[in-house]
Amino acid sequence: MLDVSVQHRVGAFTLDVDLQTASGVTAVFGPSGAGKTTLARCVAGLTRPDTGRIAVDGRVVFDGDTDLPPHRRDIGYVFQEARLFPHLSVRANLMYGARRDMDPTDVANMLGIADLLDRRPGGLSGGEGARVAIGRALLRQPKLLIMDEPLAALDARRRETILPWLERLRGAGVPILYISHAIEEVARLADTLVLLREGRVVRAGPLTEILSDPEAAALMGPSQAGAVLEGDVIEVADGLAAIRTPAGVLHVAGVTGGRVRIRIRAEDVIVATQEPQGLSALNTLPAVIEAVQAGQGPGVMLRLQAGDGVLLARLTRRSFDRLGLGVGQKVWAVLKTSGVARSDVGGGS
Numbered sequence: 087m088l089d090v091s092v093q094h095r096v097g098a099f100t101l102d103v104d105l106q107t108a109s110g111v112t113a114v115f116g117p118s119g120a121g122k123t124t125l126a127r128c129v130a131g132l133t134r135p136d137t138g139r140i141a142v143d144g145r146v147v148f149d150g151d152t153d154l155p156p157h158r159r160d161i162g163y164v165f166q167e168a169r170l171f172p173h174l175s176v177r178a179n180l181m182y183g184a185r186r187d188m189d190p191t192d193v194a195n196m197l198g199i200a201d202l203l204d205r206r207p208g209g210l211s212g213g214e215g216a217r218v219a220i221g222r223a224l225l226r227q228p229k230l231l232i233m234d235e236p237l238a239a240l241d242a243r244r245r246e247t248i249l250p251w252l253e254r255l256r257g258a259g260v261p262i263l264y265i266s267h268a269i270e271e272v273a274r275l276a277d278t279l280v281l282l283r284e285g286r287v288v289r290a291g292p293l294t295e296i297l298s299d300p301e302a303a304a305l306m307g308p309s310q311a312g313a314v315l316e317g318d319v320i321e322v323a324d325g326l327a328a329i330r331t332p333a334g335v336l337h338v339a340g341v342t343g344g345r346v347r348i349r350i351r352a353e354d355v356i357v358a359t360q361e362p363q364g365l366s367a368l369n370t371l372p373a374v375i376e377a378v379q380a381g382q383g384p385g386v387m388l389r390l391q392a393g394d395g396v397l398l399a400r401l402t403r404r405s406f407d408r409l410g411l412g413v414g415q416k417v418w419a420v421l422k423t424s425g426v427a428r429s430d431v432g433g434g435s
């Protein structure tokens with residue numbers, strides 16, 4: 087879908103990236119200053135890299151000879167702020183740059199903005215404005231949609247309301263390059279994860295694989311680490327959903343049905359050497375320690391194989407030593423399930 091090899095220097099910073107993405111959502115994740123926006127701008131044609139080659143859907147948009155302007159690259163770009171035209175209606179904003187014979191109805195329905203078509207952007211909430219901006223980009227029928235921190239300008243509550251719409255976008259078939267430094271967003275939306283640091287790709291691969299890799303967790307910062315499990319709701323009772331995941335059945339509140347993704351933060355996993363009794367936590371899974379990654383600080387990251395699923399657990403070195411833990415040992419993982427996301431899309435695990 088996207089084939090990028092670019093080198094670009096700005097001031098003291100050098101971007102040097104080789105990246106090939108598949109269909110679906112590719113998240114580019116990294117700390118502030120990693121070069122995420124610079125990469126997105128090079129792909130979109132807003133920044134001209136010093137050297138390199140960029141192909142979108144097999145078509146070269148930049149190399150030594152070619153440098154197509156942004157509007158000829160068949161790329162949609164959604165920025166942090168919606169950047170809507172205040173004097174145009176929502177409908178006219180949506181249709182801006184789209185083929186005249188396009189009908190915005192389907193896209194407006196998908197994004198839940200069909201009732202807003204005759205309004206002006208001035209009266210829209212931040213979340214509504216963001217959805218209009220996404221709809222406008224989609225209506226140009228891009229070969230690639232770049233979303234650069236599209237939720238960063240929204241508060242936590244608005245982010246929460248718009249994420250399900252973005253989850254629906256995953257099913258719309260347009261490949262998405264999703265730039266973010268918010269791991270919760272990335273864990274909910276992405277199929278493929280690219281870790282960018284200091285202008286370079288340090289890891290790239292399937293999201294679930296990278297998020298369950300202790301070495302990648304160390305690169306991302308241990309407080310961000312957490313494996314993602316995908317599963318199906320098999321029953322809902324007392325407000326709790328039973329979800330069948332590869333790691334076992336988990337019970338989670340706030341989920342109604344369908345296929346879901348659950349991010350389990352490494353900090354929310356407690357490890358016990360015996361099956362715990364009389365515990366308030368709902369989710370206890372038998373597991374085997376598969377790998378141990380010692381950090382520079384007081385923490386140790388464990389990779390646990392639970393059934394056919396993988397979990398990460400972060401313990402203090404002191405607890406690790408006290409419990410006499412090691413690779414190959416059978417343990418019990420006790421989960422404080424958090425960060426549960428509803429996802430309509432059967433991404434498979």
Ligand SMILES: Nc1ncnc2c1ncn2[C@@H]1O[C@H](COP(=O)(O)OP(=O)(O)OP(=O)(O)O)[C@@H](O)[C@H]1O
Nearest residue numbers: 096097098099117118119120121122123124125267
């Ligand atoms: N015009 C410029 N002149 C000098 N340095 C620049 C310029 N533009 C970007 N940089 C530097 O390039 C580096 C990468 O910036 P970039 O905006 O791509 O990072 P980012 O990963 O998107 O960060 P954030 O998450 O904070 O948006 C930063 O160190 C930034 O200061």
